[in-house]
Amino acid sequence: MDKTSRPSISVVLAGSGGAGVMTAGNMLLDAAARAGYYGLMTRSSGPQIRGGEAAALLRISAFPVSCHDDKFDLMVAVDWENVQRFAEEIPLDAASLIVADPASGEMPQAIAAKGARHATVPLKDLAKKAGGRPNMVALGLVAALIGLPESIVIEVIAKSLKKGDPKTLAASETAIRSGLATAPTLGWREPLIPPSAKTGTRWTISGNHAAGLGAIKGGIRFVAAYPITPASEMLEWMAPALRKVGGTLVQAEDELASINMAIGGSYGGVPSLTATSGPGLALMSEAFGLAIASETPIVVVNVMRGGPSTGIPTKSEQTDLNMAVYGFHGDAPHLVVAPLSVADCQFATQWAVRLAERTQAPAIVLSDQNLGQARAIVDRPPDVAIGGGRVVEAKPGVGFARYAVTPDGISPMSLPGTPGGQYTADGLEHSPRGTPSSQAKDHTAQLDKRARKLEGFDYGDHWAEIEGDGDVAVITWGSTTAPVKEAIARARAQGLRIRLIALRLIAPTQPAKLAAALAGVSRALIVEQSHGAQFHKYLRAHYELPDQVDVLARPGPILFKPSDIVSRLMNGGRA
Amino acid sequence: MNTVAPQAAYAARDYKSDVKPVWCPGCGDYSVLSAFTKAFAELGLPPERIAVISGIGCSSRIPAYTNTYGFHGIHGRALALATGLKVARPDLSVFVAGGDGDGFSIGGNHFLHACRRNIDLTYVVMDNRVYGMTKGQPSPTTEPDWDSALSPGGTGLRPFNPLVIALASGANFIARGFSGDPNACAQLIVEAARHPGFSFVEIMSPCVTFRPDQRNWKEMVHDAPVTATADAAKAARRLMTDDGFNLGVLYKGDRAPYQPELKESASIADLEKAFQT
Numbered sequence: 001m002d003k004t005s006r007p008s009i010s011v012v013l014a015g016s017g018g019a020g021v022m023t024a025g026n027m028l029l030d031a032a033a034r035a036g037y038y039g040l041m042t043r044s045s046g047p048q049i050r051g052g053e054a055a056a057l058l059r060i061s062a063f064p065v066s067c068h069d070d071k072f073d074l075m076v077a078v079d080w081e082n083v084q085r086f087a088e089e090i091p092l093d094a095a096s097l098i099v100a101d102p103a104s105g106e107m108p109q110a111i112a113a114k115g116a117r118h119a120t121v122p123l124k125d126l127a128k129k130a131g132g133r134p135n136m137v138a139l140g141l142v143a144a145l146i147g148l149p150e151s152i153v154i155e156v157i158a159k160s161l162k163k164g165d166p167k168t169l170a171a172s173e174t175a176i177r178s179g180l181a182t183a184p185t186l187g188w189r190e191p192l193i194p195p196s197a198k199t200g201t202r203w204t205i206s207g208n209h210a211a212g213l214g215a216i217k218g219g220i221r222f223v224a225a226y227p228i229t230p231a232s233e234m235l236e237w238m239a240p241a242l243r244k245v246g247g248t249l250v251q252a253e254d255e256l257a258s259i260n261m262a263i264g265g266s267y268g269g270v271p272s273l274t275a276t277s278g279p280g281l282a283l284m285s286e287a288f289g290l291a292i293a294s295e296t297p298i299v300v301v302n303v304m305r306g307g308p309s310t311g312i313p314t315k316s317e318q319t320d321l322n323m324a325v326y327g328f329h330g331d332a333p334h335l336v337v338a339p340l341s342v343a344d345c346q347f348a349t350q351w352a353v354r355l356a357e358r359t360q361a362p363a364i365v366l367s368d369q370n371l372g373q374a375r376a377i378v379d380r381p382p383d384v385a386i387g388g389g390r391v392v393e394a395k396p397g398v399g400f401a402r403y404a405v406t407p408d409g410i411s412p413m414s415l416p417g418t419p420g421g422q423y424t425a426d427g428l429e430h431s432p433r434g435t436p437s438s439q440a441k442d443h444t445a446q447l448d449k450r451a452r453k454l455e456g457f458d459y460g461d462h463w464a465e466i467e468g469d470g471d472v473a474v475i476t477w478g479s480t481t482a483p484v485k486e487a488i489a490r491a492r493a494q495g496l497r498i499r500l501i502a503l504r505l506i507a508p509t510q511p512a513k514l515a516a517a518l519a520g521v522s523r524a525l526i527v528e529q530s531h532g533a534q535f536h537k538y539l540r541a542h543y544e545l546p547d548q549v550d551v552l553a554r555p556g557p558i559l560f561k562p563s564d565i566v567s568r569l570m571n572g573g574r575a
Numbered sequence: 576m577n578t579v580a581p582q583a584a585y586a587a588r589d590y591k592s593d594v595k596p597v598w599c600p601g602c603g604d605y606s607v608l609s610a611f612t613k614a615f616a617e618l619g620l621p622p623e624r625i626a627v628i629s630g631i632g633c634s635s636r637i638p639a640y641t642n643t644y645g646f647h648g649i650h651g652r653a654l655a656l657a658t659g660l661k662v663a664r665p666d667l668s669v670f671v672a673g674g675d676g677d678g679f680s681i682g683g684n685h686f687l688h689a690c691r692r693n694i695d696l697t698y699v700v701m702d703n704r705v706y707g708m709t710k711g712q713p714s715p716t717t718e719p720d721w722d723s724a725l726s727p728g729g730t731g732l733r734p735f736n737p738l739v740i741a742l743a744s745g746a747n748f749i750a751r752g753f754s755g756d757p758n759a760c761a762q763l764i765v766e767a768a769r770h771p772g773f774s775f776v777e778i779m780s781p782c783v784t785f786r787p788d789q790r791n792w793k794e795m796v797h798d799a800p801v802t803a804t805a806d807a808a809k810a811a812r813r814l815m816t817d818d819g820f821n822l823g824v825l826y827k828g829d830r831a832p833y834q835p836e837l838k839e840s841a842s843i844a845d846l847e848k849a850f851q852t
Contacts, residue, residue: 209850257684257685377852
C-alpha cells in the first residue's frame with residue numbers, strides 16, 4: 001500500500017456541457033462499484049443543454065459515504081469553458097491536483113486562486129490519436145491516479161457501450177488506455193485503500209430512481225406528470241417500469257392536469273402519484289386542496305431546486321418547506337415526508353404512499369436536486385414492512401356514508417364499480433353522505449375528522465432518525481442530514497457527546513416525540529439549506545426547543561461541508 | 576365507451592339521486608340532467624359502472640344529482656381528473672359535464688389536450704354563454720356586445736367556437752344539442768358514449784336568469800340538414816359556416832382511442848436488478 005493511500009478520495013470532472021463529463025463520471029462511479037467501493041456522484045451544471053458548464057463531483061470510498069468531503073483531491077478539466085462559474089462549488093486547496101489540457105488555454109483565475117498544484121495532459125491530442133473522446137482519456141487518467149484497476153474500467157465501458165457501434169467501443173477503450181498510460185507522468189498517485197469485503201447486495205442508484213422504486217413498492221400504479229428539472233429522471237425511470245408492473249404513466253399537458261389526473265386515478269382505487277419541482281407544486285396547490293377535502297390519497301414528489309420563481313433549476317435548496325407545509329387554502333391537514341439520504345428516497349416515498357393510502361390524505365415527498373440527481377453506491381436498503389392499505393368498503397349498505405364521522409377519522413371508501421357505494425367526491429364541504437353542505441355543523445365535523453385522522457395516526461419510529469446521546473443535538477431534515485451525520489462522527493472523534501435528530505415526517509408535527517428525543521439536551525444546532533431559516537421557524541412554531549439554539553441556515557446552491565457543521569459544533573454554537 | 580352488457584332493464588329514475596338541484600327554475604340544465612339519466616338507461620349501464628366528473632359552475636353540480644359515482648372537482652380540471660380515472664380504470668364508463676366557462680376558459684388547455692389524446696370519454700358542455708354561478712359575467716362563447724358589470728358595453732371579443740376547436744384538436748365525435756329537447760339530447764349522449772374515443776357534445780342550455788334573451792333559442796334551433804361525416808375537412812367547412820343553431824351529430828371520426836394496456840410482465844425484484852452492482 002502506498003504511503004499516500006486513503007480511505008476516501010474526491011474527484012471533479014469538469015468541462016463544458018456536452019463534453020461528456022457526466023458520462024465519464026457515471027462510468028467512474030460504476031467502475032468504483034464494480035471494484036467494491038462505496039461512493040456518490042452529484043452533478044452541477046448550468047442551464048444550457050450544450051455549451052454551458054458541467055461538473056461531475058465524485059467521492060469514492062472504502063466505507064459508506066452519503067455526502068461530499070470538505071474538499072476535492074483531484075480535478076480534471078476536459079476544457080475550461082465557463083468552469084469558473086462554479087468555482088465556488090468546488091473546494092480545492094494546496095494539496096489538491098488540477099489536471100488540464102494545455103490546449104484549453106489558461107486556467108481561469110477563480111480556479112487558479114485556490115492554490116492547488118497543477119499539471120497538464122494533452123487530453124484532446126490523446127483522444128484524437130485514439131480516435132476517441134477527451135472525456136474517456138480523462139476517465140482512464142483518473143482511474144489510474146486513484147488506483148482503480150484497468151480491467152474493471154474496461155469492463156464498465158464495454159457494458160455501457162455494448163449496444164453501440166463496436167468501433168466506438170474500441171476507440172473509447174484506446175482513449176481510456178492512453179489516459180491510464182499518462183498517469184505515471186504526473187508524479188501524483190493517491191490510491192484508495194482496498195475496499196472492505198463486500199457483504200450483501202449493493203445498489204448504484206440515484207435519489208430520483210430510488211423514489212420511483214419506492215413509489216412502486218408502495219403500490220403506485222398510476223402516474224401523471226409534466227416534465228420539470230430536476231424531477232424528470234424519476235418520471236423517465238417510472239414510465240417503462242410502471243408498464244412492466246401493470247401500471248402506466250401519462251404525460252400531462254401541465255401540472256394542473258397532472259395532479260388532477262392523479263386524483264382521478266386514485267378515486268378509481270389505483271394508488272396514484274405525480275412528481276414535480278417547486279414551480280409545479282405551486283401550480284398544483286389548488287388541486288392538492290381538492291385531494292384533502294375529497295379525502296383522495298395521492299402522493300406529490302417535489303424534487304426541490306433553488307427558488308423562488310424559476311430560480312436555479314439545476315441546483316439544490318431546501319426552500320419549498322414553507323409551501324409544502326403551509327401553501328394551501330383553508331385548514332388543510334396533509335402529510336409531508338422528507339427522505340434523509342439518496343437510499344432513503346426509496347423508503348420515504350414508499351412510506352408516504354402507504355401513509356397517504358391509509359389515511360386518505362395527500363402526501364408531499366420533499367426530496368431535492370442534491371438527493372434526486374445524485375447517484376450513490378449504497379447497501380441495498382432493507383425491506384421495511386409497512387402495514388395498512390386503503391380502508392375500502394366492499395359491501396356498502398343502504399345509506400352508505402362515504403364521509404362518515406369515525407373515531408379515528410378514517411372513513412371507509414367505496415371504489416367505483418362497487419354496487420351501492422355510489423357517491424360524489426367533492427371539493428365543496430359536505431355532509432357525511434357526501435352531499436354539498438355549507439352548514440357549520442358539517443364543516444366542523446369534517447374539519448375535525450380530517451385533522452384527527454392525521455394527528456391520531458401512529459407513525460411509529462419512522463418519523464425521525466435519532467441516534468446518539470449527550471446534551472448537544474443537531475436537528476435537521478432532508479438532504480442536509482448526510483453532512484450533519486459526517487460532522488457528528490468527526491465531532492465525536494474529538495470527544496463531543498452529541499445526538500442526531502433528522503426529521504423524516506415534517507407534517508403532521510410530533511411534539512411529544514421530539515420532546516422525548518430532546519430529553520437532556522441543553523443545546524441544539526439546527527442545520528438547513530435555506531436563506532430564511534424556514535425549518536428553524538417551523539420548529540419554533542410547533543415544538544419546544546432547548547434554551548440554547550444555534551441556527552446554521554444557508555441558501556443553495558453550495559452544499560454544506562461536514563467541516564462547516566463541525567466548526568459550529570466545536571465552537572459552542574458560535575460561528 | 577365500454578360496452579357493458581345490460582344486467583337488468585334500467586329506467587331513467589334509477590340514475591337520479593335525492594339531492595335537490597341548486598339551479599334556478601327554468602334552467603336548461605334540468606333537461607340535460609334528464610337527458611343524462613335517460614341516456615344511462617338506454618345504454619343499460621349499472622349505476623355503479625358510471626362515473627360523472629365535473630368542475631365548477633352551475634352545470635358542474637350535476638354529479639351529485641345522479642346516483643352514479645361522481646367527482647365534483649375544481650374549476651376547469653374535470654377533463655384532467657376524468658382522464659386519470661379512465662386510464663386507471665378503463666372498465667368504467669366515464670362522462671364529463673360542465674359549462675362554457677369551466678371548459679373553454681379556465682379549462683381551455685385541458686379541452687385541447689383531451690381532444691388530442693382521444694381517450695374514451697364523453698364530454699357534455701352545457702353552453703349558456705355566461706358565468707351563472709358568479710352572477711353574470713361573459714364567457715368565451717358570449718357575444719362581443721353583451722353588456723355586463725365586469726365588461727361594460729361587451730367584451731368586444733370574438734366568441735370561441737368550441738366545435739371547430741374540438742375538430743381541429745382531434746375530437747373523434749362532435750355533436751350539438753338543445754336542452755329544450757331532452758329526448759334528442761339523450762340520443763346524442765347515447766351515440767357519443769357508444770362512439771370510441773373522445774366525444775364532445777355541446778348542449779345549448781339557456782340561462783334564464785342572466786341571459787333571458789336565450790329563451791328565443793327554441794325558435795332558432797334546427798336539425799342539421801346533413802348527416803354526420805367522417806371527413807374532417809368537410810366537417811370543418813360545415814362547422815365554420817353553420818349558424819350556431821345546427822343540431823345533431825356533425826362529425827364522427829375513426830381515430831383509435833388512447834388506452835394504455837395495463838399488463839404485468841415483471842416483478843419489483845426484476846426492477847431492482849437494474850440497480851445491483
